[in-house]
Amino acid sequence: SYALEIKRFAEEIGVGAIAFYAHASAGCLHIRPQVNLKDQAGLKQMRLLAEKSLELVLKFGGTTSGEHGEGIARGEFTKKLYGPELINAFQEVKEVFDPEYLLNPGKIINPPAMDQKDLLRYGPDYQAVYKPTQTLLNFETDLGFDRAVEMCNGAGxxxxxxxxxxxxxxxxxxxxxxxxxxxxxxxxxxxxxxxxPNGMTSKELYQTLDLCLSCQACMTECPSAVDMSRLKAEFLYQYYQAHGLPFRSWFFANIGEISKLAQVFSFLLNPILNSPLARLLSMIGIHPDRQMPAFAKQTFTTWVGKQYFPEPEAEKPRAVFFYDTYLEYNYPHIGQALVKICQKIGVDLIILNEKVDSGRPAFSKGVLNKAQKLARINLKLLAPYAEKGIPIIGSEPSVMVMLKKEYRDLVPGPEAEAVSNSAMMAEDFLVSEIKTGRVNLIFDQIPRSILFHGHCQQKANFGTGSTLELLRSIPNSSVEQIEAGCCGMAGAFGYEKEHYSLSLEIAELGLAPRVREADLNTIICASGTSCREQIAHTTERDAVHPLEIFSAALA
Ligand code: SF4
Ligand code: SF4
Structure with a gap:
């Protein structure tokens, strides 16, 4: 009855829509009307709705307190809710324990009006005059950068x-x-x-955004879906336009080209990376205790070039493998594992030698023009496959999120949409292919205990369900997902001198202690390259990719 009456009243006063959500067990109902608090008419509607809500609450014998108490927004209604006798009693208690009204001023006793001007997050005077007018990323779906920021409603x-x-x-x-x-x-x-006037490119703002790890957890866990990683990327881009790009950011943004060149000299560089000389990287702002990954003797695509692949068969399922830079130059065995699995399950894997780095490192460092350039090249290559409905699969979550999400903001259009719709984690693809039952897979039957850490961006964009399902489909395996958030590495973040100690603290919040507790026979597993590096650095345990485990288990 309450919901129907408040809805009817909202319609009467011209409120376009009203959302309801509830803690059903406690009978606590929240209503969120669609009113524009940036104009006087919207403010008036808000007050009328609050007053109506109080009237109905009193009529039905309820209370205005949600699970948050009265706070400031509902404070002015306590008088009507409790009546003068109780309010006087509250006041007496207040004066006994807090005669100078120091604690929680304005709550319960002498509360301000709910629409008092200085309490409003937005009000008729609110104007985002210094919002960026030209952004490199496309914020059209949010109606602009400013509206994407304003998604935060402050609930905390x-x-x-x-x-x-x-x-x-x-x-x-x-x-x-x-x-x-x-x-x-x-x-x-x-x-x-x-x-x-220069606040949008100020040092203060830089410092506030600096410790954001771009994990994208806010995008899914925040009730308003605030996507801070995207806002940070755009901010950094604008900041570097004003202040110049630091060498370290340039270095990470160009890691694709640098790795291509460095891998050729792996015989020279690997011993250096493994020696005290590697500490010289601290001259460009990399923490001396971090070790950059060694280069493989042979790249993934060189290995592919030496393999015999039978001619593709028309009736066989196909998928494009979007291998990432680290897999190509540092960890080709993960790609080899996927090739083996696809051969066993009868999938033709398309491997494009012309593809370039995904642009993930450039995107994270705010070098958006570089990320956009790379996105354009990859989209041209991938879109024809996506348009034919061929899945695009990959093993590195943050790279697949580029295809799924960031390319749509970097190069909006039908190509990015098609690629986004076809992009998926390799595990998602494999699970659905195995479920068709086309092939009978034979496993080695070795018992395996697997402790899995999910990558933040995988959790936020794809979920880890298929990875767990794939691992659990291995006979005699027991799989546990670690209840922990971000590993603290977040690509380049954990390498950076000034972020190193925070990076370790974040790992110690859950991931590192759980890995240390694990039996030495337990296989530590993580899909993200950064997560595996952080696990090795903080726990001295080697972690492997889920595809490596699945491939090894296939007889
Ligand atoms: S959870 Fe989201 S909406 Fe709530 S305060 Fe935090 S960022 Fe803002
Ligand atoms: S660290 Fe993660 S959850 Fe926090 S603001 Fe940044 S992207 Fe969002």
Whole structure:
């Protein structure tokens, strides 16, 4: 009855839509009306709805308190809710314990009006005058960069400390400024001129966004789906346009080309990377205790060139393998594992030698023009396959998220849409192919205990269900997913001198202690290259990719 009456009233006063959500067990109902608090008419609608809600709550014998208490927004209604006798009693208690009204001022006793101007996040005076007018990323679906920032409604779910992945930098620092909300508030302050006319490219804003690991947990765990990694990428791009690009960011953004050249000299470079001389990398801002991965003697595509692949058969399923830079130059055995699996399950794997780096490192470092250039090349190659409905699969979550999500913002259009629709984790593809029952797979029957760590961006964009299903389909395997959020490495983040200690603290929040607890016979497994590096660095345990385990188990 309450819901119907409030809905009817909302329609009467011209509110376009109203969303309801509830904690059903406690009978606690939230209503979220679609009103524009940036104009006077919207503010008026909000007040009318609040007053109507109070009237109905009193009529039905309920209370205005949600699970958050009265707070400030509902404070002015407590008088009507409790009546003068109880309010006087509250006041007496307050005066006994807090005669100077120091604790929680304005709550319960002497609350302000709910629509008092200075309490409003947005109000008729709100104007994002310094919002970026030209962005490299496409923010059209959000109606602009400013609207993407304003998605944050301030509820503070990003401050959770137990359970959930969001927000790792807050969980480690316990500092509001390093939560998703803190970052959104600072971006809003910059857009509204509170940081001065150059606030959008200011050092203060840089420092607030600097510890964001771009894990994308906020994109799924925040009730408003604030996507801070995307906002940070655009901010960094604009910041470097104003202040110049540091060498280290250039280095990571160009890791594809650098790795291509360096792998040729792997016989020279690998001994150096494994010696105290590697500490010289600290001159470009890489922490001296971090070790860059060694280069493979032979790249993945060179290995592929030496294999015999039978002519593709028309009736066989096909998939394009979008191998990543690290797999190509550092970890080709992961690609070899996928090739073996596909041969066993009868899938023709298409391997494109002309593909370039996905642009993930450039995107994360805010070198968006570089990421866009790479995206254009890859989209031209991949779109014809995607348009024919051929799946595009990959083993590195952050790279597949480029195809799924970031290319749509970098190079919006039908090619990016088609590729996004076809992009999936290799495990998702393999599970669906195996389920067709076309082939009878034979396994080695060796018992395996597997402890799996899911990559944040995989969790946020694809989920880890198929990876777990694939591993669990190996006979005699027991698989446990580690209940932990971000590993703290986040691509280049954990390599960077100034981020090194925070990176370790984040690993210690859950991942590293759980890995250390594991029996030495337990196989530690992670899909992300960064996650495997962090596990090795913090626990001295080697982690392997799920495809390696599945391939090894196939007889
Ligand atoms: S959880 Fe999302 S909406 Fe809520 S305060 Fe944090 S960023 Fe803002
Ligand atoms: S991307 Fe991750 S680190 Fe950054 S604000 Fe969101 S949850 Fe926090």
């Amino acid at each position: 779910v990003c401050r959770q400390l137990d359970g959930g992945v969001m927000c790792p930098s807050f969980q480690a620092t316990r500092d509001e400024g390093h939560s998703t909300r803190g970052r959104a508030n600072m971006l809003r302050a910059a857009m509204t001129g509170k940081l001065g």
